[in-house]
Amino acid sequence: MSLTETLIAARSRRSPGLRGLLPRPDALLPYAVPAAILILWEIAGASGVISDTVMPRPSTILATAVQMTLSGELFTHLGVSALRALAGLVVGGGIGFILGVSNGVSRLSETLTDSTLQMVRNIPHLALIPLVILWFGIGEGAKLFLVALGVFFPIYLNTLHGIRNIDPQLIEMGRAYGMTPTQQFRRIVLPGALPSIFVGLRYGLGIMWLTLIVAETLSASSGLGYMAMKAREFMVLDVVVLSILLYAALGKLADSLTRALERRALKWSPAYAGR
Amino acid sequence: MQAVELLPRDITVPPMLRDNRGAAVSIRNVTRSFEGNRVLSNLDLDVRPGEFLSIVGKSGCGKSTLLRLIAGLDQPSSGEVRIDDRPATQAGDKLRIMFQEPRLLPWANVADNVAVGLRQGPDPQAVTEALASVQLADKAGVWPALLSGGQRQRAALARALVSHPSLLVLDEPLGALDALTRLTMQNLIRDMHAKAGFTAILVTHDVAEAVALSDRVIVLGQGGILHHVEILRVGPTQRGSAELAAIEAEILDAIFAA
């Protein structure tokens, strides 16, 4: 056996065996930086470099989380916030999707509503908070309204954009092959607009959490935002940090779920092939 | 060997030795204008059942316009297009069209794309047969994005033929393919035509392709038909034979004389 042959043989022999046993190093890589930060943070807190009254240590926060989980308090607030987020997403996203579809498909509907919507879009929806509190008080209505309004626009705009950008040649093919308008919509328009709708959904999710935090912080008697507010009043810093971390975790969870859904739904697209 | 013969223009070729499933197309006094610009004017054309007709002509002379009228995708400004004695728009799945682009649905696999050609619900066996006939049997479950250009166009051909149409219209279906793939596809289309016996109307800018495939070639120009050439095949046709070359030259002369 020549030297090169030996090297090739050695290389091909080595790779599968070890790889199968250990987790792939590149799968762990994204977690390296957060882990390092947590460790440094803990050391800085334990050695007194960072005072516990400024920033509680990860271990303290973890203990608080365990204690609040056992008492059931955490899940009550978490559940309330998640429910509000979901309700706002369904209402705002649903209306956005329906209007996006009808304006993408019908000239009349677009002429009637699009310029009005473009005007409303330029109002930052959080600027409506004083008005919304006057209208709805601090009840669930106010939060549902704000979240729904925030989620509405990205989904509306991206659904409309997706439908507008359908390849007209495909529509003509559908027509030539005898598809009814309903079939054309179901088999061509909707799947063609889907990548764009997913973009809207992911934007919408970001806005959903942001709106909910602000709304719950300003006016609520339950939910993560309320939990953080109350903790601030009583100077319970570890609960404040815990609620912030939970928002981050929920946001990441929602994004990961959407990504997984996107990968499944768009697996035909070369952009997702092999991923 | 006398493989190709030119016939005088007014002799009708009897409907070949095919199972007579082709549709008859009759175009009567058809005019099509776009904003006052007359693209086709008082055009008459008959296509016999089972005939393979090619339409050639300069770019912009109205070939696609004529084909869209035949396919019922567009309406004449005046005049009438009839397929088997009924308006072109009512041809349903008797009529199939192939475009220059494959126009496959990117989100459906090859088999589901072929099934688009079936009006009355799914029929896995028909799809399998259609795919086999274009040598794509092993690609049934593949996304169109993963096919080569020639494979995509073959999938589009399977979609067009899965419903066993009696009229197939093709608008430069091979225009975007490389020369070698094009020859393979030409043979495929010719074989399918010979086997299934549908009427075929092909628009092409490639005169050699028109001559290699057709029973008749018409040259379109100035809103009407400038020239007809009948090509009678006796026995196998040889590409590049002197007879075919003479016909090609005749057609090119007619195109450039316009």
Ligand SMILES: Nc1ncnc2c1ncn2[C@@H]1O[C@H](COP(=O)(O)OP(=O)(O)OP(=O)(O)O)[C@@H](O)[C@H]1O
């Ligand atoms: N929908 C339309 N609206 C306006 N003008 C049109 C339309 N369709 C075609 N035309 C015009 O009709 C003429 C013929 O077009 P057509 O597409 O039929 O040409 P063609 O022979 O197919 O050309 P090519 O070989 O380049 O494909 C052109 O001048 C074109 O601009």
Ligand SMILES: [Mg+2]
């Ligand atoms: Mg054309």
